[in-house]
Amino acid sequence: MNILVINGPNLNLLGIREPDLYGKQDYKALVKLVEDTCAQEGIGVEVFQSNHEGVLVDKIQAALGTVDGIVINPAAYTHTSVAILDALKAVALPAVEVHISDVSQREEFRQVSYAGRACIKTYMGLGLEGYRQAILYLKEFLKQNEKSGTEA
Numbered sequence: 001m002n003i004l005v006i007n008g009p010n011l012n013l014l015g016i017r018e019p020d021l022y023g024k025q026d027y028k029a030l031v032k033l034v035e036d037t038c039a040q041e042g043i044g045v046e047v048f049q050s051n052h053e054g055v056l057v058d059k060i061q062a063a064l065g066t067v068d069g070i071v072i073n074p075a076a077y078t079h080t081s082v083a084i085l086d087a088l089k090a091v092a093l094p095a096v097e098v099h100i101s102d103v104s105q106r107e108e109f110r111q112v113s114y115a116g117r118a119c120i121k122t123y124m125g126l127g128l129e130g131y132r133q134a135i136l137y138l139k140e141f142l143k144q145n146e147k148s149g150t151e152a
Protein backbone atom coordinates (compact mmCIF):
# COMPACT_ATOMS: atom_id res chain seq x y z
CA MET A 1 0.00 0.00 0.00
CA ASN A 2 1.36 3.40 -1.02
CA ILE A 3 -0.03 6.79 -0.19
CA LEU A 4 0.73 10.41 -0.94
CA VAL A 5 0.47 13.12 1.72
CA ILE A 6 0.01 16.58 0.21
CA ASN A 7 0.35 19.88 2.07
CA GLY A 8 -0.59 23.25 0.65
CA PRO A 9 0.69 26.81 1.03
CA ASN A 10 2.49 28.05 4.13
CA LEU A 11 2.40 24.72 5.93
CA ASN A 12 6.19 24.66 5.44
CA LEU A 13 6.23 27.57 7.93
CA LEU A 14 4.52 25.63 10.73
CA GLY A 15 5.84 26.39 14.17
CA ILE A 16 7.06 29.92 13.45
CA ARG A 17 3.81 31.76 14.35
CA GLU A 18 0.22 31.23 15.49
CA PRO A 19 0.96 28.34 17.89
CA ASP A 20 -2.55 28.67 19.33
CA LEU A 21 -3.96 27.67 15.95
CA TYR A 22 -1.34 25.35 14.51
CA GLY A 23 0.73 24.20 17.50
CA LYS A 24 4.41 24.60 18.21
CA GLN A 25 5.74 21.79 16.07
CA ASP A 26 7.41 22.62 12.77
CA TYR A 27 7.00 21.13 9.29
CA LYS A 28 9.89 18.72 9.88
CA ALA A 29 7.97 17.29 12.84
CA LEU A 30 4.89 16.88 10.67
CA VAL A 31 6.90 14.98 8.04
CA LYS A 32 8.44 12.78 10.75
CA LEU A 33 5.04 11.99 12.26
CA VAL A 34 3.69 10.97 8.85
CA GLU A 35 6.76 8.90 7.95
CA ASP A 36 6.89 7.19 11.37
CA THR A 37 3.16 6.40 11.26
CA CYS A 38 3.43 4.95 7.78
CA ALA A 39 6.53 2.90 8.67
CA GLN A 40 4.69 1.44 11.71
CA GLU A 41 1.68 0.60 9.54
CA GLY A 42 3.69 -0.88 6.66
CA ILE A 43 2.63 1.85 4.25
CA GLY A 44 4.89 3.45 1.65
CA VAL A 45 4.59 7.23 1.69
CA GLU A 46 5.69 10.37 -0.10
CA VAL A 47 5.17 13.67 1.69
CA PHE A 48 4.85 16.66 -0.63
CA GLN A 49 4.39 20.38 0.02
CA SER A 50 3.92 23.27 -2.38
CA ASN A 51 2.83 26.89 -2.18
CA HIS A 52 1.52 26.77 -5.77
CA GLU A 53 -1.96 25.68 -6.80
CA GLY A 54 -0.94 24.34 -10.22
CA VAL A 55 1.92 22.34 -8.73
CA LEU A 56 -0.55 20.75 -6.30
CA VAL A 57 -2.87 19.93 -9.21
CA ASP A 58 0.07 18.38 -11.13
CA LYS A 59 0.99 16.27 -8.09
CA ILE A 60 -2.58 14.99 -7.68
CA GLN A 61 -2.71 14.11 -11.38
CA ALA A 62 0.64 12.29 -11.14
CA ALA A 63 -0.71 10.22 -8.24
CA LEU A 64 -2.97 8.28 -10.59
CA GLY A 65 -1.57 4.79 -11.05
CA THR A 66 1.28 5.36 -8.61
CA VAL A 67 -0.41 5.46 -5.18
CA ASP A 68 -3.50 3.89 -3.60
CA GLY A 69 -4.76 6.95 -1.77
CA ILE A 70 -4.14 10.55 -0.75
CA VAL A 71 -4.11 12.49 2.50
CA ILE A 72 -4.42 16.19 1.75
CA ASN A 73 -4.30 19.46 3.64
CA PRO A 74 -4.80 22.00 0.86
CA ALA A 75 -4.35 24.81 3.44
CA ALA A 76 -5.78 28.12 2.13
CA TYR A 77 -6.60 26.51 -1.24
CA THR A 78 -9.16 24.42 0.64
CA HIS A 79 -11.47 27.41 0.60
CA THR A 80 -10.84 28.64 -2.95
CA SER A 81 -9.64 25.94 -5.31
CA VAL A 82 -12.06 24.30 -7.70
CA ALA A 83 -8.94 23.16 -9.62
CA ILE A 84 -7.81 20.99 -6.69
CA LEU A 85 -11.35 19.66 -6.27
CA ASP A 86 -11.49 18.77 -9.98
CA ALA A 87 -8.06 17.09 -9.85
CA LEU A 88 -9.14 14.94 -6.89
CA LYS A 89 -12.35 14.03 -8.70
CA ALA A 90 -10.45 13.30 -11.92
CA VAL A 91 -8.00 10.82 -10.36
CA ALA A 92 -10.82 9.36 -8.23
CA LEU A 93 -8.39 8.02 -5.62
CA PRO A 94 -9.66 7.74 -2.05
CA ALA A 95 -8.63 10.98 -0.36
CA VAL A 96 -8.82 12.11 3.28
CA GLU A 97 -8.78 15.81 4.14
CA VAL A 98 -6.87 17.11 7.16
CA HIS A 99 -6.86 20.50 8.88
CA ILE A 100 -4.63 21.15 11.85
CA SER A 101 -6.98 23.81 13.23
CA ASP A 102 -10.72 23.50 13.70
CA VAL A 103 -11.78 25.41 10.60
CA SER A 104 -15.46 24.98 11.55
CA GLN A 105 -14.88 27.37 14.47
CA ARG A 106 -12.93 30.02 12.53
CA GLU A 107 -13.77 32.78 10.01
CA GLU A 108 -16.76 32.26 7.73
CA PHE A 109 -14.58 32.02 4.61
CA ARG A 110 -12.92 28.93 6.12
CA GLN A 111 -16.25 27.12 6.47
CA VAL A 112 -16.21 26.19 2.79
CA SER A 113 -14.07 23.29 1.64
CA TYR A 114 -13.98 22.58 -2.08
CA ALA A 115 -11.44 19.75 -1.77
CA GLY A 116 -13.53 18.19 1.00
CA ARG A 117 -16.27 17.46 -1.52
CA ALA A 118 -13.99 14.88 -3.14
CA CYS A 119 -12.80 13.37 0.16
CA ILE A 120 -14.15 10.34 2.00
CA LYS A 121 -13.45 11.85 5.43
CA THR A 122 -12.20 15.06 7.08
CA TYR A 123 -10.19 15.46 10.29
CA MET A 124 -9.93 18.95 11.78
CA GLY A 125 -8.82 20.53 15.02
CA LEU A 126 -6.67 17.61 16.14
CA GLY A 127 -3.32 19.26 15.43
CA LEU A 128 -0.74 17.03 13.77
CA GLU A 129 -2.54 14.01 15.25
CA GLY A 130 -5.13 14.56 12.50
CA TYR A 131 -2.59 13.32 9.95
CA ARG A 132 -2.08 10.10 11.92
CA GLN A 133 -5.84 9.57 12.17
CA ALA A 134 -6.23 10.24 8.45
CA ILE A 135 -3.54 7.71 7.55
CA LEU A 136 -5.11 5.03 9.78
CA TYR A 137 -8.57 5.72 8.32
CA LEU A 138 -7.24 5.59 4.76
CA LYS A 139 -5.42 2.32 5.47
CA GLU A 140 -8.63 0.71 6.82
CA PHE A 141 -10.64 2.05 3.90
CA LEU A 142 -8.15 0.66 1.38
CA LYS A 143 -8.05 -2.71 3.16
CA GLN A 144 -11.85 -2.94 3.14
CA ASN A 145 -11.96 -1.94 -0.49
CA GLU A 146 -9.35 -4.53 -1.42
CA LYS A 147 -11.47 -7.20 0.27
CA SER A 148 -14.74 -6.14 -1.32
CA GLY A 149 -12.96 -5.97 -4.67
CA THR A 150 -11.96 -9.65 -4.45
CA GLU A 151 -15.35 -10.95 -3.28
CA ALA A 152 -17.47 -12.89 -5.78
Ligand code: CA2
Pocket: 009, 010, 011, 013, 014, 015, 016, 017, 018, 022, 073, 074, 075, 076, 077, 078, 098, 099, 100, 101, 102, 103, 110
Ligand atom coordinates in the same frame (compact mmCIF):
# COMPACT_ATOMS: atom_id res chain seq x y z
O1 CA2 B 1 -5.91 24.21 9.84
C1 CA2 B 1 -5.33 23.94 8.78
O2 CA2 B 1 -4.63 22.95 8.64
C2 CA2 B 1 -5.40 24.93 7.60
O3 CA2 B 1 -5.49 24.15 6.42
C3 CA2 B 1 -4.12 25.74 7.65
C4 CA2 B 1 -4.06 26.85 6.63
C5 CA2 B 1 -5.33 27.70 6.64
O4 CA2 B 1 -5.32 28.63 5.58
C6 CA2 B 1 -6.59 26.83 6.55
O5 CA2 B 1 -7.72 27.67 6.62
C7 CA2 B 1 -6.63 25.83 7.66
C8 CA2 B 1 -2.81 27.74 6.91
C9 CA2 B 1 -1.50 26.99 6.78
C10 CA2 B 1 -0.32 27.50 7.55
O6 CA2 B 1 -0.40 28.84 7.98
C11 CA2 B 1 0.60 29.35 8.79
C12 CA2 B 1 0.34 30.59 9.35
C13 CA2 B 1 1.27 31.18 10.16
C14 CA2 B 1 2.46 30.54 10.43
C15 CA2 B 1 2.72 29.31 9.88
C16 CA2 B 1 1.79 28.71 9.05
